[in-house]
Amino acid sequence: MVSTSDTTVLIFGASGDLTSRKLIPALFRLSQQQYLSSRCAVIGVARRPKSHHEFRTEMRDTVQARLGENKFDAAAWDVFAQQLFYQQLDITNPDEYATLRTSVQTIESQVGAGNASARIVYLATTPDLIAPAVEGLSTSGMIPPRESESLLRVVVEKPFGRDLSSAQDLTIALSRHLQESQIYRIDHYLGKETVQNILLFRFGNAIFEPLLNRNHVDHIQITVAEALGMEGARGGYYDTSGAMRDVLQNHVLQLLCLIAMDPPSLFHGREIRDEKMKVLQALRPGVIGPVGNWAIRGQYAAGLVNGQPALAYRKEDRVNPNSNRETYVAMRVALDNWRWAGVPFFLRTGKRMPKQLTEIAIQFKNPPLNLFSTVECDGDLCDLVETRPNTLILRIQPQEAISLRFSTKRPGMNYQVQPVSMDFEYGDHFTAQLPEAYERLLLDVMRGDSTLFTRSDELEAAWRFVTPVLESWESSNSVPDLYPAGTWGPTSADRLISETKSRWRAPT
Ligand SMILES: NC(=O)c1ccc[n+]([C@@H]2O[C@H](COP(=O)([O-])OP(=O)(O)OC[C@H]3O[C@@H](n4cnc5c(N)ncnc54)[C@H](OP(=O)(O)O)[C@@H]3O)[C@@H](O)[C@H]2O)c1
Structure with a gap:
């Protein structure tokens, strides 16, 4: 050591x-x-x-x-x-x-x-x-x-500002006395072992990376879900912030950068951050037209989480009873570059969802010809069973894992399709306790390694993308769409994804 x-x-x-x-x-x-x-x-x-x-x-x-x-x-x-x-x-x-x-x-x-x-x-x-x-x-x-x-x-x-202009003010205040290389903006998500593993998985293996582009990928879903609500007097802070500022602008966009970036020429802070920056520069709304066409905000109503009754957001401690603060955001976005042109990315984060879960799910395209569709009947009820698209899931938390779903032949005299998965769980393979995010990040600061910290240009690019959405919500008279606590978000968010003939994952 x-x-x-x-x-x-x-x-x-x-x-x-x-x-x-x-x-x-x-x-x-x-x-x-x-x-x-x-x-x-x-x-x-x-x-x-x-x-x-x-x-x-x-x-x-x-x-x-x-x-x-x-x-x-x-x-x-x-x-x-x-x-x-x-x-x-x-x-x-x-x-x-x-x-x-x-x-x-x-x-x-x-x-x-x-x-x-x-x-x-x-x-x-x-x-x-x-x-x-x-x-x-x-x-x-x-x-x-x-x-x-x-x-x-x-x-x-964090928070590194509330919007583009306050983030720029903060950068100016810091840069009056410090060089950019002296500033370490910490996003504890990047300290998680499994987040770092995204880079190793992609650029340390030869077989997956050639598939991660518009030729093979149908769409990508990134989910950061929390079952928690406003415990521990969190309502006061959250009601001034919301899901967009608290999670989407930083954690979700950082995950997007890591899954979508091109390989860096060197595994060094500057080269990695340069590639992440290119992703943010290519980020666009996934559909043209007003914000409502590609971004949905929601707020939890009363419901049941893990069988326990949960209050509506507006009834939580220290929350304004008329609050329009979003506790859920879903977005359809696109990346205007050669690798990802035409591939939709679906991003969502929310509180009071059925479970705590962070994952990136890459859904591949269907085979060009479906040779194995069969009709299966149970009495009078018949179903067309086809191969399902392959999905690669990188689960960041809990129970960190990588899982590949594919179709196989069900044993028997006919060609019947059975979806199965190959799973790698961190806990099964490594007995050592995973280091806490802050442990890793503090050690990196001591070593002067800024790879896992956010640079000012990345920060500005992220704010530049989300600020117009926040402004549109805050200036309009619209209210967030309600969803019952303990569900995967408002039904209005289904519209974003259903056009692609897909649906949001509801992982069990
Ligand atoms: N808590 C978390 O899990 C968490 C996670 C992510 C990010 N953050 C961010 O980390 C920051 C700190 O969060 P926190 O939850 O630890 O806050 P906190 O519990 O409210 O603590 C604030 C600290 O600031 C000190 N302080 C306030 N005014 C001061 C002054 N004029 N001079 C010297 N010290 C002063 C307080 O010291 P005294 O008690 O002596 O006044 C206290 O130690 C916030 O920006 C928060 O958004 C927190």
Whole structure:
């Protein structure tokens, strides 16, 4: 195991939910696996006064509660805790950064970090604090000169803006003091093992890639479904955001890029991001005409999820009872390039769907001639049974898997068609626990590898595509189409796909 070189990780927003639920557990796991050099300091930074000891105790309690008594390794925690520190700072007060700088230097010398150690500032705070934080780092001299830019990396959490113009403002605010190579916009989806496997599956095997184009693919469906609603007081935030901003603009479009991009010439950050960018540049509405022809928004009404009654969205805690916020989006889009011209891509995401599921389903074209159609009768009821199109499914979560559906001959004296599938499940083949997304992404920042982070041009291209849809919804008097909680979305979304003689998958 190779540990990172000396790195100081400053987490702004250290008393927040993200820090205790994701960042500290991820850093602890990296420490347990000896990925964290003993000269790496992790410094929590937030407004409330707190001693190092109080911070360590709070973090230990949360991590222990999450892992459970049996799985928590107290000895390993004691090693990690030696590297854990706290510094009070009001991000909006420029006068406090000089103290921060001195404290960081003191802590770095305490853990034995060399002068050339890199610093990572993880902004786990609300977006309005990003600009003041970067200003403060700059005025206190914590941003190194251009020739040593790799000594500071700043991690920014989503949301990266609410629309095109706010995303551009954010980019301008960051670029006033930082180079693009110093900015790591984190989309935790890209840290998932199975998302990264899309690239290896496509470009590490010779037999699938030649089929992924307009000659063989009928259409592609990308689904990011959640069974959850507005638990944990999430309604307040969600009601200002919605499914488009929260999931489609980032996670779904990133999955689209990974499945549709051309092979990069090198497996390096710049080359991969260049190819993803070309996909976003080729992105178009799948049907001409008004937004309603190719994008549908929905909102859940009361229903049953996994047999349990679920409230309507408008009745959820902290949600405006007249809210028109979308909890579901479906889109038919197209890519104007040689590889994908004429192939529809169907994208959908929603809350309160029957189950949590993220998958990419590639449906291939039918064979040019159907030689095996048979009529099967049960009493008076007869059915035409034909070969079904092959489908390749990349399941990202849960139970990460790759599955290929094809037709086979049912044993017997006649040629009868039987659809079957070949399945590869991660859990069956690999016993090692898959690393958490944040673990992988934090390690990448420490290594200075930006491959799995979103570049500003990708971000802008994604916003450029979805902003007109949001504006059209927000300026019109229309309301989202309702769907009962526990279903796969409003029936209006069927219209998008039925023209292609297909239907949305309803995976069991
Ligand atoms: N939570 C998640 O799972 C999650 C997932 C994806 C993205 N995100 C994003 O990550 C960011 C943080 O989310 P969160 O849920 O952790 O937020 P949170 O629980 O509300 O925590 C906010 C943190 O910011 C600190 N803070 C606020 N004002 C400050 C100031 N003026 N100076 C210094 N510190 C200040 C707070 O410190 P004090 O308590 O000391 O005031 C607190 O530590 C948000 O942008 C969110 O959208 C979160």
